[in-house]
Amino acid sequence: MHYRRKKSWEISESFVTDEVLFEGRRRFLKLGAAMTVSTSAVMELAASEKLPMPNLHYRKDTNPLGLVLNSYDQIISYNNFYEYTTSKKGVRQLARNFKTEPWRISVDGLVENPFEIDFDDLLNRFTLEERIYRFRCVEGWAMVVPWVGFELASLIRYAKPLSTAKYVRFETLYDPEQFPDQRRKFFSTIDYPYVEGLRMDEAMHPLTLMTVGLYGHTLPPQNGAPLRLIVPWKYGFKGIKSIRRITFTDHEPLNTWQKMASNEFGFYANVNPDVDHPRWSQKHERVLGKFIKQKTQMFNGYEKEVKHLYAGMDLRKHF
Incomplete structure (x- = not known):
């Protein structure tokens, strides 16, 4: 079992964990194999860093690139989620009462094994792991996030797509009672439900993550609870x-x-410093919490891993 939803009345028992601590404020360090952290130490650390108590069981990311993480508070306080509002800092407040129980995900289309599954059962079916990824918004801001999830490829293999399946289409919940902008109907900011898609080879790539948490805890509503997609070489x-x-x-x-x-x-939305948005340059980006902008990396720094997916394609045309 990879996940256990705590009942509202339960009090957590003491942790013995190989969870990471921070160097300075944000850099992960692995604890030695023989070391443990007491409940009080974990709680003190969580309180000082404004972190929720971990409630997911997952394999840790060793962070070989030494990426400096954004704080939990930054990640949950600056969000694009038009179903609530166009205000990035306003999403958190409007999403606070979002209900994710019950939640079922349907998998259908050109597959041998179409199914509908409860969210908790989905988590228990696949092995969760942490992925520390760069995140780049098309608007020019960026952050580094310790996501927790499972490879989309695992779900695809379980669904057994037919040979005719070339793409994967995703759809956000449509629930006007919970999403204020959906209630506006013809006056809404965008058309709903929100839809995205990937080519099959992109979806099967090991970097593509079905994400259920961050910083060891289930996703907050403003970050896409209970289940979202993360494709780190594409715009957010x-x-x-x-x-x-x-x-x-x-x-x-x-x-x-x-x-x-x-x-x-475009459909692909690959991070590309050489292709500007019609209204702004994509050559630089601003990491949340930093004043000076930095250069945008091709494919958001994952060029070595994904460049082959687009061999022979004109990335100015297929943007």
Whole structure:
């Protein structure tokens, strides 16, 4: 079992854990194999760093690149989630009462094994692991996040797509009672439900993550609870939140932003400093918490791992 949802009335028992501590404020360090951390030490650390108590069981990321993480508070306080509001700092407050129970995900389309599964059962079916990834928004801001999840490829293999399945389509929950902007109907900011898609080889890539948590705890609503997609070499809008449906198809899905503004947002949305947005440059990015901008890396720093996926393609045309 990889996950256990704590009942509202339960009090956590003491932890004996190989969880990481921070160097300075944000850099992960592994504890020695013979070391343990008492409950009081974990609680003190969590309180000082404004972290929730871990409630996920997962394999740790050793962070070989030594990436400096953004703080938990930064990650949960600056969010794009138009279903709530266009205000990045306003999402957190509006999402505070979002209900994720019950939550079922349907997997359908061109597969041998279509199924519908409860979220908790989904977590228990796949092995969770931490992935410390760079995250780059198309708007020019960035952060580094310790996501927790499982490879999308694991779910795809379980669903057994047919040979005719070339793409994977994702759909966000449609629930006007919970999402204020969906209630506005014809006056909403974008068309709903939110849709995203990946080519099959992108979806099967080992970096592509179905994400259920960050900093060892289940996802907060503003970050896409209970289930979101993370594709670290693409702009953040590809990381669809609060996923309710996954469909295998033989044609390229029309994603939401491509539908809304095809001259600004393409299907691929790969991070590319050489292709500017029509209204701003993509050559530099601002990491949350830092004043000076840094150069944008091709494929967000994952060029070695994913460049082969686009061999022979004109990345200015297929943006």
